[in-house]
Amino acid sequence: MFKPTSIAVIGATDTPGQPGRIVMENLLKGAFLGPVLPVNETREPVMGLESYSEIDTLPITPDLAIICTDADSTPFYLAELGKRGTQAAVLLSHGYFRFDRDRREVQRATVMDIAQAHGMRILGPNCLGFINPSVGVNASLAHREALPGRIAFVSQSDSLFTSVLDWATSKGVGFSHFISLGDRYDINFADILDYLNNDPGTRAVLLYLETISGARRFMSAARALARNKPVLVMKSGKSEASATAAAAHSGMPPGSDDVYDTAFRRAGMLRVFDIDSLFDTVETLARAAPLKGDRLAILTNGGGPGFLATDALLAGGGRLAELSEETCQTLDNELKGDWSYWNPLVIKSGADADMYARTLKVLLDDKSLDAVLVMHVPSIYADSGQVAEGVVRACRRTKKAVLTSWLGIDDAAGARSTFRKAGLPSFFTPDNAVRAFLNLVQYRRNQDLLVEAPPSLPDTFQPDVSRARLVVNEALDQQRQVLTVAETTGILKAYGINIPETRTVPDVHAAVRAAEEMGYPVALKVESPDIRRKTLAGGVALDLESDGDVLEAASAMMQRLKTQMPAARITGYTVQRMCRRATALELMVETATDPVFGPVVRFGQGGAGADLAQDVSTALPPLNMNLAREAVSRTRVAARLHDAAGRPLVDVDAVHLVLVKVSQLIIDIPEIFEMEINPLFADEDGVVALDAHVRIAWSTATGTEQLAIRPYPRELEECARLKDGSVVDLRPIRPEDEPDHWEFIEHMSPQDRRFRFFGNVGTLPRSEMVKLTQIDYDREMAFIARGQAPEGGLKTLGVARAMIAPDNSRAEFAVAVRSDLKRAGLGRLLMDKIIRYLRSRGTGRIVGEALADNKGMTELARALGFTVTKDFDEDIYHFDMALDGTRLTPRDATPDTSADSTC
Incomplete structure (x- = not known):
């Protein structure tokens, strides 16, 4: 497909503006050395080349066929090419349905039946083709050539294909491959990622995607590639409106953007949100030394730009390095007090190359920082080009990442050229430089997820799978989707998740008897398959100290529910021993099923204000302790798990273990498609689930088959x-x-x-x-x-x-x-x-x-x-x-x- 020695163009023509003409022009004006064979029913010469009316009259069997005719004639040509032995085809044909699902599936089945019968691979349809500068092939409808380079760009969007090509050419960025996937009848993202992983001419991969199909294959290929080469991805659909539009455009289910984000992170890829970031970051990854941490020092001769860079760093979640006392003393000796005495490190506006070099060397020797951003503001007292040469000399032997930002246009052009030759990333603005640094930090974290060995689970975690499955199967046999409190409690206990003593009773008098046997104080909760958030509905009463309290609370509860939710079916009450844990945090763990990636686990702030807090992170099972810790760390409530000195205020391992247990539960029991534990109390004595909700349905697939990442078998x-x-x-x-x-x-x-x-x-x-x-x-x-x-x-x-x-x-x-x-x-x-x-x-x-x-x-x-x-x-x-x-x-x-x- 991507390195053919001969190419046939089906539907080649001399008519300007037609796909068959554009493709012929692109192939012939490039550096492709093999024969180009026009196929045209009229047998008229095309661009001076002899054409052929039939596939079987071609003098040789082409490696690649580019089909530019309408969709109705494509199956005939594919069959003829297959008989001839051609094994790759690009469908630039028009007339393929994208929005009519039934007609689209008929077209797809017709094309793929023929292709698979002849062992042929298909790119497209509804794509713009591809460019491979290394072999001089421009098998696309692009309006210009791609420069040769080491970056592969793969796009699901035709408009991004041409826009990025324009942008990259203007910036002098070259490519190993430039590929438009279109509707992905056959070749999809996973196929391309596997191919690029084995391509020695590709050093980094950039993706633009809207939706994916085959989540497990995609994740498997992405994780394999990301271990060897940087992979950056730009995805539309951050908002619900754009996600819905993108899904309709691609004909695929939309999936949740937070789940896509989690999948990219889990695969070791880095997500960026605009074209500038895409190329700035890939250049930084290629040029800068690998980061070992996230502590940045900023060196500048202008206070204003330095402070703006600091604001951008902190707003993006970055960390300013704290300079060591030894470094501060050395800088004081070197600069004779002519500096700001803190980070960002501001030196005098007229600082020359020598002052920059001496200052930078001291910073690079400081073990308390991981990277340096060197900035320069134009000054009549110092030549910016000479200052750039001084910076290059100072970091010649360093293993730390150095980023540069020379402000100005004409005055800074020579400096940027100096940095480019020296392999140092350079940016037009401090904002761009800081954004690239933050992307480097996130990329390092994502890579760490790929290589960090997790601690073993406690030997005490031996779930009673049979007990949990029996509960679920009995409910399914009764054709129920919502488990009762007793059933939910049984499942939690089977997986070692603590829950206070809980009893389900049919009426208020039974509730009183249960409370007496259990011992006061108790909590009383209404039992109803129609009420999920019982606290918000007024269906929970806490700290009941006597029989009278229980009777009064039940009466008030029923009055509220009759007013607020008159249609709700009330099946009884739940009586639970009060869990008095004054310093406990209210957390939440839930599961859901994403239409693209399957089961997911979510963690965040719990309690009655959980919906308002919107503090939730998403994780893809299977989870281990490290992955659970990472998911917890991405929430705001994570900061409350430790004190100001970093000492744990709760049993954090117990919190992480609950996520692992829930992950294992939905793998073992795939019929559980929705589960919520809220609130989950957590303090220094461990965790305890106070309330939980489980929904079930028959499943035709095993838990392992549903996952985007195959768990331990x-x-x-x-x-x-x-x-x-x-x-x-x-x-x-x-x-x-x-x-x-x-x-x-x-x-x-x-x-x-x-x-x-x-x-x-x-x-x-x-x-x-x-x-x-x-x-x-x-x-x-x-x-x-x-x-x-x-x-x-x-x-x-x-x-x-x-x-x-x-x-x-x-x-x-x-x-x-x-x-x-x-x-x-x-x-x-x-x-x-x-x-x-x-x-x-x-x-x-x-x-x-x-x-x-x-x-x-x-x-x-x-x-x-x-x-x-x-x-x-x-x-x-x-x-x-x-x-x-x-x-x-x-x-x-x-x-x-x-x-x-x-x-």
Whole structure:
């Protein structure tokens, strides 16, 4: 598709303004060296080239076809191209329906049936095509060429395609690829992200999107790409009106903008909100040193711009660095008191290159800051170009990020050129510079989410899934969507979420008896399937101290509800032991189902004022403790969890654990499509849920299938017995296995490490260890064997890994065991596990390689049924096994582990 050696243009013409003419002009005026073959029913020459009336008369089979005819004729041409062997087509055809769903689906089915029958990939329709400057291909309707570069731009919008191209050309920004996706009948964002991840000519990726389909594939591809290259995304639909319009335009469900925002963050991408930010930030990521923190120092020769930059930083949630006493003393000695004595650091307006250089060197040596913004205001006393050269000299060896902003136009042009050549990001205004810095900070945080190993969950968290499922199934059998208080309480307790003693009773007299048995004081709440926010409806009474209080409260409650909600069905009352926790914070945890990304978990301020506070963050399950902490940190109420010194005022781990438990609950019980715990009291003694609401419905998909990110596949855990009779756990690897994995690799001999990593390696960098232990279970699998190590204790003894192609056609395996445990049968056990797993997911083939002197692996591969061939040039063995491609049931994929091998 993107690197063709020959191109056919279907519907090529000499008529000005027609798509067939524009495409021919773009192809012929570019640097494309291959043949361009016009196809036109009239057989008249097009732009001096001989044309062809039929596909089967073409002198060669084109790699790529660009179809510019109407939609009705497209299926015929696709079929003819498929018969000829063409494997890629761009649909620039007009006449494709976007707003008529039924007609759109008929057109899509017709096109895709033909394409899939011939193994052809389709870009579009309703797109502007693509430009690949590296091979000189402009297969688009764009009005200009794209400059060559290392950035890929992928757009869902035709108007953004042309606007960004104009903007980038005026700024001298080049591209590796410039792609318009259109209606994405076939090639979608996930396909493009996978392709760009493997493209060595692409260093960074910019996306514009309105909606996505296939959330799990998108997230899987995005997370894989973001580990290797910066990914920036601009999305419309921040407001409800624009989201609805964008969804109608694309024909896809809109989804919630806060969920999209969460998904981008979880994938390690950075969201920006305008074109300037898009390119300013990608330039900063490319040029600036990686940030290690968020503390910024501002150096300027003008107070006003420095103060404006400070305001922009603090308004954006940034942090001013606090200069150390040593730095302040050094600056005082260097500048002889001619500076502001605080950050922002203002020096005299006529500061020359030497003063800037000396000041900047002192700042860069200060460990209390992470980046410096250097600003310069034009002055008759100093040449701005020379000052820029002084700044470049001062930060030649620094590992800290340095951003620059030279105010002015003509006077600053030379300075900006100096910075560009030196690889330092430069901005026209302080606002732009600060915004780029804040984006760098957010990008670093998003990347941290990808690589931070979470702490293990407490051993005490062992949910009673069967008990919770029984409650839900019984309610569904009774055709109820709303669970009762008793049922909700049972589910919360099954997942270890504390709730005060609670009883549901049919009438007020039963409420009095329950209160007497429970012990005063109590809370009384009305029970109704029609009332969700009982406090707002006047259906809650607190601190009742006697039977009379209960009777009086119930009477008043009924009077209020008859007036305010006369249609509400009252089924009884709930009596709850009062939870007296004077210093407790009122929090809220809820779940919902997004039409694009599936189940989500939300956290925020709780209580009666929750709706007014609008203090909520969103997270995508599955959650671990780190992800839960990050979600909590994005709320305003998070500041109240600690005192001014940063000491916790509540049991913050207990708060985070509730989010993890709720996340696991909706994975285990997918029939729960809506749940709210509000208020959730939190103090130093832990958390307790005072009220909860659960809605259920039959589900045809498992909890795992509904998620945008595949959770840890617990169903793949099993036990097995080795040759010596010892028992090992076989299970998928988890992020928290990272410490154990360091020890495992240390127990491999230098030769075994060379066999595994195809070269002599010492200590692996943590970035590589993160990739080995924090995997995307959708496109990779690693099984570890854990058992008793020779030196004692449960340790990782071996690992088998499979990297799976995005289309599931093949997987490449690797296997390793501890060097002191060879010949124990671990390698065969792990390979058998990985092969069974790949068969269960319908993978086409499994392949691998080994160095020629790795006799043990070669013998094992032959014994397992691989075809083994030797590459004498590379001196390696290739292993290949065709799997039957039949997706097995979980029972077929898991062996029948006998009782004597129970771990």
